[in-house]
Amino acid sequence: MSSRYPEQVDVAIVGSGPAGAAYARILSEEAPDATIAMFEVGPTVSDPPGAHVKNIADPDERARAQLRSEGPSAHDDGDRVGGIVKTAQRRARPGTFLLEDGYQVEGEDGLPVAAFSSNVGGMAAHWTGACPRPNDSERIDLLGEGDLDELLSEGERLLGVTTDAFETSPYGQIVRDRLAAAADEGRSERTRVQRMPLAVHRNDEGRLVWSGSDVVLGDVTRDNPHFTLFDESLVTRVLVEGGQAAGVAVTDRRTGESHEVRARFVVVAGDALRTPQLLWASGIRPEALGRYLNDQAQIVFAVRIRDLVAADASAQSGATGLSEYSGVTWVPFTDEVPFHGQVMQLDASPVKLAEDDPAAPGSIVGLGLFCAKDLQATDRVEFSADAVDGYGMPAMTLHYRLTEHDRQVFDRAKAEIVRLGRAIGEPLDDRPFMMPLGASLHYQGTTRMGAADDGASVCSPNSEVWALAGLFVAGNGVIPTATACNPTLTSVALGVRGAREIASRLLTSK
Template sequence: MSRYTEAVDVAIVGSGPAGAAYARILSERSPGATIALFEVGPTVTSPPGAHVKNIADPAGRAHAQTRSEGPHAKDSEDRVGGIVKTSQRRARPGTFLLESGYQVEGEEGLPVAAMSSNVGGMAAHWTGACPRPNDSERIALLDSDGTFDELLAEGERLLGVTTDAFDSSPYAELVRDRLAAAEDAGRIASTRVQRMPLAVHRREDGNLVWSGSDVVFGDVTRDNPQFTLFDESLVTRVLVEDGRAAGVAVTDRRTGERAEVRARFVVVAADALRTPQLLWASGIRPEALGRYLNDQAQIVFAVRIRDLEPTAGDGSPGSTGLSEYSGVTWVPFTDDMPFHGQVMQLDASPVKLADDDPAAPGSIVGLGLFCAKDLQASDRLEFSDTETDGYGMPAPTVHYTLTERDEAVIARGKEEIVRLGRAIGEPLDDRPFVMPLGASLHYQGTTRLGAADDGMSVCSTEGEVWGVDGLFVAGNGVIPTATACNPTLTGVALAVNGARAIAARLAD
């Protein structure tokens, strides 16, 4: 007997925040619709899609991370998880690197481009930062009548975004005040130094809970009898008949069973690397597919907070091992200051910059500046018709170069991060470090939205793929602008727009 349903109203590929947003909005607006969600990776947390930081046991947390590390994931002493350093290709825990094709001779490439395969996707491993885009980061096509801000607010609801999770951190206000003194002059209120909006909330027992796709799903999705989550299920092809999406072909990675699941609507929300891969494998190849690929060059720096006064809080770790000293502070992107700044205590950061100071715990903080990319169609993914990746899907090759403008922005960013760091404390090293390209994990643009099928976009503002009725794409790849801020909130907001469009058509 087949594990899979023969037919559903909506088939969703990918269980990250965007795929989960489709399931949530459809469960709320179309409770009678049948929904099947397919995830290539295993379920590694309870509830499915939860953040691994919420696992109190360190060994259990590490096990969940290693199981997320792709087609060859295994528990072993030689696991690849860890910080990325110059000339080394190492992935952070819970992620895995492209096996090949990450750099073409004569180009910068994305040497540490990485993905996660697990229920919840990268949202089981992320930092939870959910800033709103600003200035040229915003999407003008959705910005004329307040639609974009309403969608962002809905994304914040689904992700459980708060700004007060670290208000009890003893050094949080001190860090913000020092940064504000150095940076706020000339900024409007909304772009001044402030608390980072985070997909985090605090339980009644005082411990932090980080949002994953489980929060996006919510009880309304989990309790929906018409919703089914199929993990360890590789979707190999979108079925298209008479110019319309008709379902998906799927392989059970545990048993090898192959099946076709018919669907009225198909949503591909794999990620910015694998969504275009699946469309390519399905013979759906609009001109812009895989193009305008963009990463955010990431500059990091560490300082020791100077002149610390005794504090009432001790910042001691809670049950998930996260100490709370300096919280997470946001320096918003502006067109005049084209960087997104993120300042956080070391153990909240995915990048380990230094060992903390045992004499003054919490005194060392990390700064990160993310740079907006100079977009170009030549930055792209190409897919092979003969070679395959670890899942047996068309192998990608990354074409990616930095322009003169990119180099100038990075050079300025290195100067700015030292200036901001010195405002907080004493640098551990006067030389900021530029992470290898791909380290941000904020890949975008490969299935970008647009106003018309003009060869420069893959889908409409609602995410429907040009020329294939009923096929929607979702996730960060849909974002058409050059952002510096963390893109998850924007990706979820765009998924809300698409899910509403499907719900309206289901009601017709």
């Protein structure tokens, strides 16, 4: 049988999430003659490929797209809500599937709900679209302040970030005004309460369209005759020759056949758990690989907006049924108040905090505070030399411990979320809830960048793996700082920098 894969390309990209898509987009813009092959282990579940499933109008079709994203067992029938379900405490969100084993070592805290998505577009087909900029200690100093801000602006361009998608929401300003009165004192203008930057826009019909990898790829990539996306394609190994990346070994999940695709550059753009998995499986094992694993603990709370005059029912949106009552509000992270806060209408939240009030729709909002983790080299993902996962790749074991400082921050966050919630309205419950560790899906650090090859980082500031020319890593795992804000914008910005480096080398070698 003939292979559907090319024998050779200039750039092979493993993973179709926003960071991998950023590489394809920048290369299509800056090195348009370069041949690019993108490989995704999961199926195409939306049209165009990589589009957010929230844009699918039919609820049954949307649910099917979510189910098909839920990993190697996604074809199974039965009572499956959000992938593998072990207990009520181990339930994944629709469109994701849980790490079945190895999520917690005895005596450690672990990440009990560590989860993945396998589909074209990755987690960006299911995310909330929040794109805040990092602040204070979240920022990556080794890039330089001006350089980082320019890259973040490019990330916003690629993701289609806006702040006015919910501008006409009747309750949004009420929520922001009340939060500002409680939180803005002593803050600089850029860290005061404000609309959340969101990867969402309105189409010509006025309907909300949420960005997925399709928006990052853009027409310039889709129309690029030298770019090809291969779904249901499992990359099992990065090929290495003469101390540099030489291509990938890929298995067609439709036929089971394996092939080698030669490449001048390889970009591994999986999530923060599967990117180090592929490097490890390829025998690429720098000291920091898989280490400095960090997540963002999430504290949540729900309140009913006080003294509310009910809005007109026309606030209900069209195709996807998303209401537009209060939108999403942002309370930025600062080192003095070390939480990233977001307040959103219930149906925009991925966490089901309460049922909306049918008598006063939109009157209940959810608050979430995300906490940065103390970075530790001992927090890590390890891989087995013998056992394998559902894809036949090395099985994972997560080592993860909270520090005393982490617990102190959580306690402070619980008190702060109650204070902010009461400023908005009446709590539904006086006790905030801490989500199980791993629930944020914001895993970072396992292929972190650094200023030098000193054993504490995997890649350079250009995202190229130390001591292995031509191999780049991408995604949230590259972020080297402890962050509380949503990481997608930052990882796309870092991808822009890496893609520009590849484009420059391709053009120089012509």
